[in-house]
Amino acid sequence: xxxxxxxxxIDNHRGEASSVIQxxxxxxxxxxxxxxxxxxxxxxxxxxxxxxVRHIATFYKAFSLVPKGRHQVHVCLGTACHVRGAPRVLxxxxxxxxxxxxxxxxxxxxxxxxxxCLGCCALGPVIEIDGKTHGNxxxxxxxDVLSGYE
Amino acid sequence: MSDxxxxxxxxxxxxxxxxxxxxxxxxxxxxxxxxxxHEALEPHGGCRLCIVELDFGDWTQLVVSCxxxxxxxLVVRTRSEKIDRLxxxxxxxxxxxxxDSEPLRELxxxxxxxxxxxxxxxxxxxHCGLCVRYCAExxxxxxxxxxxxxxxxxxxxxxxxxARECEDCKECxxxxxxxxxxxxxxxxxxxxxxx
Amino acid sequence: xTPLRTPEELAAYRQRLADDRPADRxxxxxxxxxxxxxxxxxxxxxxxxxxLAARGLEADVDTRGTGCPGFCQRGPVVVLHPEGxxxxxxxxxxxxxxxxxSIQGGQVVTRLLYEDPVTGERAVHENDIPFYRHQERTxxxxxxxxxxxxxxxxxxxxxxxxxxxxxxxxxxxxVLEEVKKSNIRGRGGAGFPAGRKWEGSRNAKDEPxxxxxxxxxxxxxxxxxxxxxxxxxxxxxxxxxxxxxxIGAREGYxxxxxxxxxxxxxxxxxxxQAEEYGLLGEDILGSGFDFRxxxxxxxxxxxCGESTALMTSLEGRVGEPRPKYVRSxxxxxWGKPTVLNNVETWANVPLIVNRGxxxxxxxxxxxxxxxxxxxxxxxxxxxxxxxVPMGMPLKDIIYEIGGGIPxxxxxxxxxxxxxxxxxxxxxxxxxxxGFDELTEAGSMMGSGGMIVMDEDNCMVDVARYFIDFLTExxxxxxxxxREGLRQMHRILSNICEGKGREGDxxxxxxxxxxxxxxxxxxxxxxxxxxxxxxxxxFRDEYEAHITEKRCPALSCKxxxxxxxxxxxxxxxxxxxxxxxxxxxxxxxxxxxxxxQEKCDACGVCFEVCPSRYDAxxxxxxxxxxxxxxxxxxxxxxxxxxx
Ligand SMILES: Cc1cc2nc3c(=O)[nH]c(=O)nc-3n(C[C@H](O)[C@H](O)[C@H](O)COP(=O)(O)O)c2cc1C
Ligand code: SF4
Ligand code: FES
Numbered sequence: 001x002x003x004x005x006x007x008x009x010i011d012n013h014r015g016e017a018s019s020v021i022q023x024x025x026x027x028x029x030x031x032x033x034x035x036x037x038x039x040x041x042x043x044x045x046x047x048x049x050x051x052x053v054r055h056i057a058t059f060y061k062a063f064s065l066v067p068k069g070r071h072q073v074h075v076c077l078g079t080a081c082h083v084r085g086a087p088r089v090l091x092x093x094x095x096x097x098x099x100x101x102x103x104x105x106x107x108x109x110x111x112x113x114x115x116x117c118l119g120c121c122a123l124g125p126v127i128e129i130d131g132k133t134h135g136n137x138x139x140x141x142x143x144d145v146l147s148g149y150e
Numbered sequence: 151m152s153d154x155x156x157x158x159x160x161x162x163x164x165x166x167x168x169x170x171x172x173x174x175x176x177x178x179x180x181x182x183x184x185x186x187x188h189e190a191l192e193p194h195g196g197c198r199l200c201i202v203e204l205d206f207g208d209w210t211q212l213v214v215s216c217x218x219x220x221x222x223x224l225v226v227r228t229r230s231e232k233i234d235r236l237x238x239x240x241x242x243x244x245x246x247x248x249x250d251s252e253p254l255r256e257l258x259x260x261x262x263x264x265x266x267x268x269x270x271x272x273x274x275x276x277h278c279g280l281c282v283r284y285c286a287e288x289x290x291x292x293x294x295x296x297x298x299x300x301x302x303x304x305x306x307x308x309x310x311x312x313a314r315e316c317e318d319c320k321e322c323x324x325x326x327x328x329x330x331x332x333x334x335x336x337x338x339x340x341x342x343x344x345x
Numbered sequence: 346x347t348p349l350r351t352p353e354e355l356a357a358y359r360q361r362l363a364d365d366r367p368a369d370r371x372x373x374x375x376x377x378x379x380x381x382x383x384x385x386x387x388x389x390x391x392x393x394x395x396x397l398a399a400r401g402l403e404a405d406v407d408t409r410g411t412g413c414p415g416f417c418q419r420g421p422v423v424v425l426h427p428e429g430x431x432x433x434x435x436x437x438x439x440x441x442x443x444x445x446x447s448i449q450g451g452q453v454v455t456r457l458l459y460e461d462p463v464t465g466e467r468a469v470h471e472n473d474i475p476f477y478r479h480q481e482r483t484x485x486x487x488x489x490x491x492x493x494x495x496x497x498x499x500x501x502x503x504x505x506x507x508x509x510x511x512x513x514x515x516x517x518x519x520v521l522e523e524v525k526k527s528n529i530r531g532r533g534g535a536g537f538p539a540g541r542k543w544e545g546s547r548n549a550k551d552e553p554x555x556x557x558x559x560x561x562x563x564x565x566x567x568x569x570x571x572x573x574x575x576x577x578x579x580x581x582x583x584x585x586x587x588x589x590x591x592i593g594a595r596e597g598y599x600x601x602x603x604x605x606x607x608x609x610x611x612x613x614x615x616x617x618q619a620e621e622y623g624l625l626g627e628d629i630l631g632s633g634f635d636f637r638x639x640x641x642x643x644x645x646x647x648x649c650g651e652s653t654a655l656m657t658s659l660e661g662r663v664g665e666p667r668p669k670y671v672r673s674x675x676x677x678x679w680g681k682p683t684v685l686n687n688v689e690t691w692a693n694v695p696l697i698v699n700r701g702x703x704x705x706x707x708x709x710x711x712x713x714x715x716x717x718x719x720x721x722x723x724x725x726x727x728x729x730x731x732x733v734p735m736g737m738p739l740k741d742i743i744y745e746i747g748g749g750i751p752x753x754x755x756x757x758x759x760x761x762x763x764x765x766x767x768x769x770x771x772x773x774x775x776x777x778x779g780f781d782e783l784t785e786a787g788s789m790m791g792s793g794g795m796i797v798m799d800e801d802n803c804m805v806d807v808a809r810y811f812i813d814f815l816t817e818x819x820x821x822x823x824x825x826x827r828e829g830l831r832q833m834h835r836i837l838s839n840i841c842e843g844k845g846r847e848g849d850x851x852x853x854x855x856x857x858x859x860x861x862x863x864x865x866x867x868x869x870x871x872x873x874x875x876x877x878x879x880x881x882x883f884r885d886e887y888e889a890h891i892t893e894k895r896c897p898a899l900s901c902k903x904x905x906x907x908x909x910x911x912x913x914x915x916x917x918x919x920x921x922x923x924x925x926x927x928x929x930x931x932x933x934x935x936x937x938x939x940x941q942e943k944c945d946a947c948g949v950c951f952e953v954c955p956s957r958y959d960a961x962x963x964x965x966x967x968x969x970x971x972x973x974x975x976x977x978x979x980x981x982x983x984x985x986x987x
Contacts, residue, residue, distance in 0.1 A: 016661075017661055018659070018660055018661035019661060020661040021641075021642075021644055021658065021661055022641065022642060024644070025603060025642055025644055048661070049286070049292035049295075050292065050295075050308050050310075050311065051282070051286070051292040051293075051294065051295025051296075051308055051311075052292070052295065052662065052663070054295055054297060054306075054308070055295055055296050055297060055663050056644075056662075056663055058297040058298045058299070059298065059299045059646060059663045059664065059820075060644035060645045060646050060664070061644070061645030061646060062603055062604075062644040062645040063644065063645075077565070078565035078566045079565045079566035079722070079723070079760070079764075079794065079796045079810070079811075080565075080566040080722035080723050080728070080796060081566075082565075082810055083723045083724060083796065083798055083802050083807075084723070084724070088947065088948070091947070095925070115604070116563065116565035116647070116814065117564070117565040117566050117567065117568065118379065118383075119378075119379035119380065119568035119571050119605075120379050120380040120382075120383040120384075120417065121380075121417070121566055121568070121720065121722035121723075121728050122380050122384075122417035122418045122420065122722070122728035122729060123380065123383055123384065123417075124722070126383070133379075133382070133383035135383055135384065138952070139947070139949060139952070140923070140949075140952075140953075194822075195668050195822075195823070195865055196822050196823050196824065196865070197823070197824055198823050198824055198825055198863040198864070198865070199824075201862075201863050212862050212863070213670065214668065214863075214865070217668040217670065218668075218670050219670060219671075232862075235855075235858075236858070236859050236862055236863050239829075239855055239856065239858075239859045240824050240825060240828075240859060240863065243824055243825075243828035243829060243832065243859075244824060244828065246828070246832075247828075267852075268832050269832075269835065276824075277821065277822075277824075277827070296663075298821075299646070299663075299819070299820050299821045300816065300817060300818065300819040300820060300821040300827060301816060301819065301821065301827060301828075301830075301831045302821075303821035303827070
C-alpha cells in the first residue's frame with residue numbers, strides 16, 4: 001500500500017476538505033479500490049471525519065471497498081438497452097462468470113457491474129469490458145465475447 | 151429580532167426570526183408529530199411526519215414544518231384529511247421495519263395506521279439519524295455514521311472510535327425510537343471488543 | 346501562446362487562423378463520439394492517418410476526430426470537407442478507396458452513402474439525409490466541423506465572439522435582459538426560465554456568487570449533454586463565463602460524471618486552453634473581469650444531478666438533497682447565491698448573445714423557445730441525437746427523423762423525460778414537444794430522453810424498470826421516497842411475476858400520493874410518474890397481469906410459456922441444442938417438445954427456431970396445449986418438403 005502516492009494525490013488537491021470526493025476518486029482510479037489505510041490517511045490529512053469518509057465510500061457507486069478483478073465487465077441496463085433485451089444478457093453473463101452485479105470472483109479475474117447508459121444506445125444491448133464496448137450482444141453472442149478474456 | 155405573527159390552526163402565534171414553523175407551533179403548545187426532530191440538533195427533514203399545510207388564500211401548499219422557516223402572516227393547518235392520510239401511510243411504511251417501536255405504535259394509534267399493511271421487513275432502524283447527528287453535532291465524536299444509500303442505507307458504529315468513546319457516553323441510546331441502536335451496539339461489542 | 350489581452354488581439358488572432366485555413370482545404374472529419382468509437386471509429390481514424398501518410402498527403406489533408414453529429418445508428422460517420430460528402434458505417438478497409446476515389450480522385454464512393462430504405466436513392470451530403478433534413482441543428486451543427494480538443498477550431502468558427510460581445514458591447518444588464526427576453530427555459534429537468542434564475546442571483550446581496558454547469562447526466566438512455574461536452578466543450582465554457590459575468594460570479598464549476606471520462610478530459614483541456622489564451626483567468630481580454638472554472642467529477646449517484654444534492658456533493662459531502670424553501674440562486678453552494686444550469690442551457694447562451702433573443706424566440710413555440718436535443722433510442726430505426734425546434738410533433742420526430750419502428754412492429758409508446766417521466770401512447774403522437782404540453786400529458790421534458798417502445802414491450806414492466814432504477818438511486822434520506830419506492834417496487838415486481846392481487850393498484854396510488862406530496866426532493870416527488878402515466882394510458886395491461894395473470898405484450902418472463910407447434914416443427918434439433926436448461930426433448934426428424942417443468946422461459950428456442958419453420962409459440966394467460974404422445978411425433982415427409 002503506497003501511502004506516499006495517497007499523500008501526493010491529497011497534495012494535488014491542496015489538502016482541502018471539500019475535495020475529499022475528488023481525492024477518493026483519484027485513489028479509486030489509481031488503485032481500483034479504496035484500501036483502509038488510504039481512507040484513514042484521507043481522514044487524517046483532510047480532517048474529514050471517518051464516518052463521513054465511510055459514508056461517501058459507500059454512497060457513491062464509483063467506489064469500492066474491496067479489490068476489483070482484472071477485467072471489469074459492465075452490462076448496460078440503460079433504458080434503451082433494457083427495452084432491447086439487456087436483462088436477458090445480464091442473466092447470461094451472470095451464469096457464465098458465476099457472479100452477481102457488484103461481485104468479484106475469488107481469483108480476481110472478473111468484476112461484474114451494471115451501469116445505466118454507456119451512451120451508445122444505437123448498439124444496444126451493450127457490454128463494456130475494460131473500457132471496450134461490445135454492441136448488439138445477444139444471449140448467444142455473450143459467450144464469445146467473454147471467452148476472449150483471461 | 152422582530153416578532154413574527156402567524157396563525158396556526160386558527161390561533162394567533164408569535165414566533166421569532168430564524169424559528170421553524172414547527173418550533174413556532176410547539177412554542178404555542180400546538181403539537182405536530184415528529185420522528186427525526188430534536189431541539190439540540192440541526193433540523194434534518196427526513197421523516198416528513200411533521201408535514202403541514204400553508205394556506206395562501208387562493209392556493210395551499212404542503213410543507214415540512216421542521217425545516218420551513220416561520221414567516222409573518224403565514225396561515226398554517228396542522229391537521230386535515232390529506233395530512234392525516236399522508237402521515238398514516240408514512241407510519242405504515244415505517245411500521246414495516248419497526249412494528250414494536252413504542253413511539254410509532256402511539257402515533258399509529260392516533261392516525262389509524264395499520265402495522266401490517268406492508269410486508270414486514272424487520273431491519274428496525276427507521277433512519278431518523280438522531281444517533282448519528284447527536285454524536286456528530288453535540289458530542290463531536292462521529293463514533294456512529296450512515297453507510298450506503300437508499301434502501302440499503304444503515305447506521306453503523308465506527309469500531310475504532312466507538313471502542314474509545316461510547317462505553318462511557320451512550321447518550322444517544324435513549325434517543326433511538328426503536329431497539330436497533332441497542333442491537334447494533336451489542337453486536338459491535340460482541341464482535342470488536344471480544345465479549 | 347501569449348494570452349490575448351484585448352478584443353483587437355482576439356480579432357487579429359482569429360484573422361490569422363482564417364488565413365491559415367482556407368475554406369477549401371481538404372479535411373476528413375470522423376466522429377469520435379462514444380457511439381462511433383464503439384463501432385470502431387478509432388480504427389478508422391488510425392486508418393486515415395496511416396493511409397494519408399503512406400501517400401504523402403498528411404501535409405495537405407487534415408484528419409480530425411470530432412464530436413458526435415448524432416447519427417449514431419450509422420456510425421462511424423465520416424464527412425469529407427470541403428465537399429461535405431457524408432459516408433456512413435465506414436470501416437478501416439474502406440479507407441484506401443475513400444482516399445483514392447474521393448480525396449485524390451474527386452469521385453464519390455456510392456456504396457458508403459446513405460441509401461433511402463424505400464426509394465433506394467443515395468444522399469451525398471448530410472443535409473440530404475432525412476434524419477438530418479428535418480432537424481434544426483443550432484447546437485450540434487458544429488460538432489462534426491471541429492476537433493473538440495482544439496480551441497483554434499472553435500475560434501475559427503467564431504467561438505468566443507459572444508463573450509467578447511457581452512464584455513465589451515453589452516455589459517451584464519443587457520446580457521441579462523437578452524437572456525430573459527429569449528425566454529429560454531432550463532434544459533435539465535424542470536424547465537425553469539434561466540433569465541429569472543440569473544436575475545435572482547444577480548439581485549441577491551450575498552457574495553461571492555457561483556455558476557455551475559450540471560453535466561451529471563444520469564438519465565439512462567440519454568447522452569445529449571455528453572455529446573455537447575465531449576464534442577464542443579468551449580461552447581459550454583463560453584456560456585458559463587458569460588453567465589458568471591452577468592450575475593457577478595468569479596468562480597464556476599463544471600460538475601461532470603466520472604462515467605464520462607472523455608468529457609472530463611475534453612472540458613479540463615478546454616479550460617486550460619482558455620486560460621492560456623486569456624479567455625479565462627484574470628482580467629479577461631482586458632475587461633477587468635476575473636473568472637476561473639474548476640472541474641468536479643461526480644462519483645456515481647443519480648440524485649447528485651438534483652441541484653441541492655449536487656451542491657452538497659461539491660462541498661465534499663454525501664449527495665443528499667436539502668430542503669429548497671429558500672432557492673439556491675439565493676442560497677446555494679456554501680450558502681451563497683448560485684446559478685446552476687444544464688449543459689444544453691449553457692450551450693445556448695453564446696447563441697442568444699450573438700444572434701439575439703428575437704432570433705431565439707423565432708424558433709420553437711411561445712411557451713418553449715429554441716431548439717431541444719433529444720436522444721432518440723429504443724425500438725427505432727435511426728437511433729441517435731436529434732435537435733429539433735420545440736413544438737415539433739412527436740410523430741414527426743419518431744417517423745420522419747427516426748424512420749419509424751424497425752422490423753414491421755407496431756408502435757406502442759414513447760417514454761420521455763427520463764426515469765421519472767412518462768409513457769405516451771399512440772393517440773398522443775400528434776402532441777407537440779414542449780415543456781407544458783408534455784407535463785400536461787402526464788410526462789415531462791426532463792433532459793430530453795426519448796425512448797420508443799413497440800408492441801413487444803410490456804408497460805407494467807417498463808414502470809417496474811423505472812421504479813427499480815429510482816429505488817436504487819434514492820438517496821434514502823426521506824421516508825416517502827426510500828420506503829415508498831421500496832414498496833412500490835415490490836408490488837410492481839409481484840404484478841410482473843403473476844403475484845399481483847386485487848387492491849394493488851389502489852395501494853400503488855396511495856404510495857404515489859405520499860411520494861409526490863411529502864418527498865424532500867424532486868426525485869421522490871416525480872418518481873411515481875412512470876407508474877401513473879402507464880396506469881393512465883395502459884390500465885388494461887395492469888388488469889390483465891393482476892386478474893388474468895396474462896402479459897399482453899408477452900414480455901414478463903414469469904407469465905409467458907413456450908411450446909412447439911407440432912404442425913410446424915421439422916425436427917431440426919437447433920432449439921434442443923441451444924436450450925440452456927436442457928428442457929427440449931427431441932430427436933432428428935421427430936417433433937420436439939418443451940418440458941414445461943424444466944423450461945425457465947428464457948426464450949432462446951423462440952429466437953433460434955429458423956424463420957422458415959417458425960414453430961416455437963409464445964403464449965401468456967392460457968394453458969399450454971398437451972404435447973403429442975410420443976408415438977405420434979414422427980415427422981412424415983410431405984411432398985415438396987426439402
Ligand atoms: C433526481 C434528479 C436528477 C437530476 N439530474 C440532472 C442531470 O443529470 N442534469 C441536469 O442538468 N439536471 C438534472 N436535474 C435537474 C436539476 O435539479 C436542475 O433543475 C437543473 O440542472 C437546472 O438547470 P436548468 O434550469 O438549466 O435545467 C435533476 C433533477 C433531479 C430531481
Ligand atoms: S426524495 Fe428520495 S432522493 Fe430526494 S431526499 Fe428524499 S430519499 Fe433522497
Ligand atoms: S420532524 Fe420534520 S421531517 Fe422529521
